[in-house]
Amino acid sequence: MALKTIGTYEFPSRSRQELYGEDMLVHVWWKDNPMFCAAATFRAPQAMSWADFRAAIVDPWASSDPDYDASHDFSWGLDGQPFTPEPGTSLADLGIGHKHTVSFWG
Amino acid sequence: MTATPTRPARKLSMKARYSALTRDLDWEPSYVSSAEMFPYTSFEGIKIHDWSKWEDPFRLTVDAYYKYQAEKDKRLYAVLDGFAQSQGHLSLSQASYLNAMKIFLGGVTPLEYQAHRNFAFLSRHFNGPGPRFAALCQSQDEIRHAQTEIHTLSNYNKYYSGMHSFLKQHDRVWYMSVPKSYFDDALSAGPFEFLIAIGFSFEYLLTNLLFVPFMSGASFNGDLPTMTFGFSAQSDESRHMTLGLEAIKFLLEQDEDNVPIVQEWVDKWFWRGYRVAAIVAQMLDYMLPKPVMSWKEAFELYFEKQMLEGLFPDLEYYGIKPPRHVQQAIDEKEALSHFVYWVFYNFSFAANFTTSIPSTEHQAWLAENYPDTFVEYFQKPRWDKAQRIVDNGGRFFFMGLPQLCQVCQIPMTFPEPGDLNTICQRTSDYNGEHFNLCSDGCKWIFDREPEKYVQAWLPVHQIYQGNCGGPTVPDVLAWYGMQEGDGGEIAGSRDEVNWAAWHGTPAAKEA
Amino acid sequence: MNDPATRMVSVDLQENEENRAVIEAIEADNPDVSVRHMPGVVKIEAPGRLVIKRESVEERLGRDWETHEFQMAIITLAGNITEWDDDEIVLAWNARR
Numbered sequence: 001m002a003l004k005t006i007g008t009y010e011f012p013s014r015s016r017q018e019l020y021g022e023d024m025l026v027h028v029w030w031k032d033n034p035m036f037c038a039a040a041t042f043r044a045p046q047a048m049s050w051a052d053f054r055a056a057i058v059d060p061w062a063s064s065d066p067d068y069d070a071s072h073d074f075s076w077g078l079d080g081q082p083f084t085p086e087p088g089t090s091l092a093d094l095g096i097g098h099k100h101t102v103s104f105w106g
Numbered sequence: 107m108t109a110t111p112t113r114p115a116r117k118l119s120m121k122a123r124y125s126a127l128t129r130d131l132d133w134e135p136s137y138v139s140s141a142e143m144f145p146y147t148s149f150e151g152i153k154i155h156d157w158s159k160w161e162d163p164f165r166l167t168v169d170a171y172y173k174y175q176a177e178k179d180k181r182l183y184a185v186l187d188g189f190a191q192s193q194g195h196l197s198l199s200q201a202s203y204l205n206a207m208k209i210f211l212g213g214v215t216p217l218e219y220q221a222h223r224n225f226a227f228l229s230r231h232f233n234g235p236g237p238r239f240a241a242l243c244q245s246q247d248e249i250r251h252a253q254t255e256i257h258t259l260s261n262y263n264k265y266y267s268g269m270h271s272f273l274k275q276h277d278r279v280w281y282m283s284v285p286k287s288y289f290d291d292a293l294s295a296g297p298f299e300f301l302i303a304i305g306f307s308f309e310y311l312l313t314n315l316l317f318v319p320f321m322s323g324a325s326f327n328g329d330l331p332t333m334t335f336g337f338s339a340q341s342d343e344s345r346h347m348t349l350g351l352e353a354i355k356f357l358l359e360q361d362e363d364n365v366p367i368v369q370e371w372v373d374k375w376f377w378r379g380y381r382v383a384a385i386v387a388q389m390l391d392y393m394l395p396k397p398v399m400s401w402k403e404a405f406e407l408y409f410e411k412q413m414l415e416g417l418f419p420d421l422e423y424y425g426i427k428p429p430r431h432v433q434q435a436i437d438e439k440e441a442l443s444h445f446v447y448w449v450f451y452n453f454s455f456a457a458n459f460t461t462s463i464p465s466t467e468h469q470a471w472l473a474e475n476y477p478d479t480f481v482e483y484f485q486k487p488r489w490d491k492a493q494r495i496v497d498n499g500g501r502f503f504f505m506g507l508p509q510l511c512q513v514c515q516i517p518m519t520f521p522e523p524g525d526l527n528t529i530c531q532r533t534s535d536y537n538g539e540h541f542n543l544c545s546d547g548c549k550w551i552f553d554r555e556p557e558k559y560v561q562a563w564l565p566v567h568q569i570y571q572g573n574c575g576g577p578t579v580p581d582v583l584a585w586y587g588m589q590e591g592d593g594g595e596i597a598g599s600r601d602e603v604n605w606a607a608w609h610g611t612p613a614a615k616e617a
Numbered sequence: 618m619n620d621p622a623t624r625m626v627s628v629d630l631q632e633n634e635e636n637r638a639v640i641e642a643i644e645a646d647n648p649d650v651s652v653r654h655m656p657g658v659v660k661i662e663a664p665g666r667l668v669i670k671r672e673s674v675e676e677r678l679g680r681d682w683e684t685h686e687f688q689m690a691i692i693t694l695a696g697n698i699t700e701w702d703d704d705e706i707v708l709a710w711n712a713r714r
Contacts, residue, residue, distance in 0.1 A: 013560040038517040163698035325657030412695035
């Protein structure tokens with residue numbers, strides 16, 4: 001339904017991708033670990049490789065849980081679909097978009 | 107001037123006084139049209155045919171209003187003085203009790219002020235004198251609440267952490283954006299939607315959950331001033347509830363076309379208010395060292411019994427159904443407080459209050475009050491592990507920033523319907539952009555008015571845009587106005603150390 | 618459940634010395650009430666209808682009491698205020714006004 005207003009009502013999104021330059025926001029959700037109350041939000045370059053994203057961003061966060069083992073073979077998902085991250089491929093080329101959610105479990 | 111004094115006329119009855127002092131002060135505009143004088147009461151599509159049909163069951167007049175409000179304030183300020191003079195803060199159940207009041211001061215008090223502003227606006231802009239006068243009284247009440255809350259808590263601010271910058275923090279701190287954005291949503295709506303949002307959905311359906319069981323908890327935990335301001339405010343609240351109920355019935359009776367509009371507002375604002383009330387749920391269940399009533403019991407008593415079983419059958423007559431998504435709220439009552447306190451346990455390093463693993467006795471109380479959920483879903487997978495981490499010399503914190511819901515702005519922690527082990531995630535794409543929502547309720551609200559919610563000032567996104575003082579946690583905390591000792595873990599916190607010193611007991615070991 | 622004669626109406630009052638007279642008056646004038654005590658609060662419920670009468674309160678208080686004073690006692694309510702005049706306050710459920 002159209003918003004009922006007293007005048008023209010057009011405002012840009014306060015979280016649109018262009019506000020992050022060459023970067024974007026990526027959500028990472030450790031699905032079967034209830035210690036993390038929610039998925040995390042990170043800012044990362046769209047051109048960052050998956051391996052760098054993992055090592056520089058995901059691992060330090062997941063290590064909040066002392067039981068985290070970075071070498072464990074996790075299953076991965078992207079927006080609820082199965083997903084196979086390639087270490088050398090960029091986040092953008094893997095199809096990860098601004099504010100989309102990568103999940104892992106197992 | 108007459109020479110012979112006459113006997114004063116017999117006092118008017120309440121009805122006659124109300125009519126003379128309220129309705130009789132209205133006039134028909136002659137220099138401008140009614141539409142020019144009241145420009146905001148038509149664009150929402152609400153049709154009003156006869157403003158005089160508005161009833162005020164309280165039959166309040168300005169003299170009676172100020173007389174009783176003054177009396178309420180006199181009583182409250184006598185309590186505040188006596189409590190301060192007698193070092194009453196030392197008789198609280200625990201210093202950690204005040205964590206709840208730190209949330210209250212930054213989260214609720216500024217909303218009272220905003221309510222004051224918008225009811226003042228309504229008291230100018232409604233066409234009818236009945237609702238204008240009721241809105242005027244409520245506007246005055248709301249500023250009284252803001253003032254009395256600040257005065258009440260200022261005494262604690264002399265001795266305890268986390269209360270010194272509440273106004274700045276209301277505008278900046280991540281979790282404060284939940285109540286702030288809720289109210290901003292209402293303030294930026296039209297006058298009738300505001301009335302249903304705040305007057306009906308918040309005041310009538312939900313404030314009991316904040317002000318009655320929690321203030322009873324304040325009484326039980328030795329916080330005489332908060333109990334007194336809470337009940338003093340709530341005595342006004344019963345008038346506000348009556349106004350809210352009057353408002354919805356008035357709109358429904360004026361024109362059948364109003365019914366579907368009002369229904370959507372009830373649907374939207376129930377869910378918006380319910381999500382904000384999640385913060386109250388954890389105050390009741392986790393932050394009172396001596397709990398009095400669980401969220402679940404309060405929800406059953408004040409919402410399910412009084413509203414769903416009491417009020418909604420009345421509204422059914424007009425064609426109003428219980429709020430969409432209400433079943434999800436009912437289903438969540440067993441789990442809501444546990445999820446939200448766990449969020450705060452994850453993130454209190456960035457808050458103006460402290461958290462800790464509930465004591466053994468407190469966990470037993472939680473298990474007793476939540477026999478179907480606490481032990482299996484919260485104690486074993488979360489608290490037991492948090493305790494193991496503490497036993498090994500650590501403290502679990504979420505070392506990152508959480509995914510936030512675009513509508514309620516709460517970290518996306520809530521469960522999938524029927525599955526407490528899985529976080530609910532919903533998404534919407536609008537104008538080529540991807541948005542994340544915590545529930546079917548928030549998604550429904552987003553999809554209905556995406557133009558509005560794309561403007562959300564989500565704290566996490568703002569931090570990443572560089573708008574919150576800098577890129578590191580200390581930068582952001584400095585921008586929040588946090589001081590050393592405001593947040594973190596209860597054990598070893600400044601409040602706990604001071605409390606032990608004042609009571610002559612050794613402080614607990616630092617975690 | 619939809620019968621307005623049996624749906625519960627209620628008032629929550631501050632539990633203090635002055636309100637004792639009000640609480641006792643309500644109990645005397647409404648035979649079916651149930652009373653629940655919580656710290657600082659007393660919750661009074663009745664099926665369908667609940668009345669607060671000025672004369673009954675005055676009798677117990679030993680002084681004049683105007684019904685406006687009820688605003689000092691009340692914390693919250695469930696039900697419609699269907700009457701509030703100089704002599705009594707009535708709470709009830711009913712759709713039509």
